[in-house]
Amino acid sequence: MARKVKGSKQYRMKVVPHRPILHGVFSVLGVALLVLSTSAGAYFAGQYQLSKNLDDKTRAHAKALDEVDRLRAEIEALRVRAATAEQSVAIGEQASESVRGELVAKENQIAELRQEISFYRGIMAPSEGSDGVSIGRFSISEAGERRYQYKLLVQQSAARHQVVTGAVRFTIVGQVDGEPRRYALADLSSQVESESIPLRFKYFQNIEGELQLPEGFVPEGVELSLKSSKRKGFNIDQRYGWLVQQS
Template sequence: MAVVKGSKQPRMIVVPYRPWRRITLTLLLLIVGCAAVYGSYWYGQQQNHSLQEEVIAERDRLKVELVASTDEADRLRQEVVNLKLGAQVDRKASEGVRGEVLELKSEIAALQEDISFYRGLMSPSDNERGLTIGSLNVISTGAPRQYEYKLVVQQLATKHSLLNGSLQFNIVGRQGEQLVTLPLSDVSDNVGSKNIKLRFKYFQTIEGRISLPTNFEPERIELVAKSTGREPVVVEKKFGWLVQES
């Protein structure tokens, strides 16, 4: 070989030719690569299987907890419903008892009033004898300018005899600027005369309904009761216009 002057020649090494060695190394590398790939796949499958088992176990645990939580929520919800129902029952029972107490008190008050009334009839004091104007009640009906009335005229005596007489029942009020007196017979269909007839031994009740005119504003009720006989008596009494709710 000719040597060119001035250029550097690489060093040559002579090695023996072994083609099977190269093939063997190639196969070995392929085997190692395949083994590495399979190992990675196997490891991944094992990890994935283990993870799936953990996920399934966690899912089953959560299902059990969900069922338990649902049962507990249903139980607590039922307890709340029971408590509300019990509270409603207790409240209604309390309202019922309170209503019964109020009714009993009202009945007792009415009985006491009746006792006082009959006691006064049978055992009057010395300055409360003879013809007397008792209680007067004016009660709202709920309808505009419509009222119910109840008046008691009584005879206070230790020995009662039949009493005859008459009663004038007048409602005094204003119509505009003018003071007006309306007899009961003008505003009540239950009375047909200005002089209401009295005839009783112990007491007499005058009651009915009043219908006031639209432009009339009541202020008071004036009553005049007269008895006839050997010793006639005239009794007068005035009541302010006070309406009770029904």
């Protein structure tokens, strides 16, 4: 039995049972609550940052779309300008082509008029030598794929009234693979049966037809040889370059 000491303060003592398991449970719960609160804070912070990043990306995407629309509008405007420029160039080319065509037509008309003047001058004016016989005009024009039309006019001065008789030989000269080559008109035209074309006229005679050039042959010119059937008649040799008139 405890003894009391007189004059001293007495304290009540209480015996508390020792429970180590319960203390451990509370410790674990505290740690768990701390972890949960930390995780929740990190989660909400992450969600906030993610939302912010998404907003930034959304704004950047919208800005990029606006830029794409602007560039598309500029491209369309450039296409319109390019089409307008091409149309203007085409119109200019058509106008230039039309002018060139008119110039060529005028030049052909002038050439024909000059030939007509030369023809009538040759007929009306006396000619010295060759019994008054001369070549009035000669021309070659396109008639198709490697096909050409030739026209030859042989004339006599009007001061002479006798009938001219003789023959003309028509030779096309050129190259094949760099080598010289000659063809008689009869070799290139089905309308001519012999190398010599007969001449018989009083004032003039027209000789015309078509010829077909063989593949690989590059024409360079035409040689014309006119000879009278008389012993002391005309003898004319003339060479022309391969100048093709526009039809």
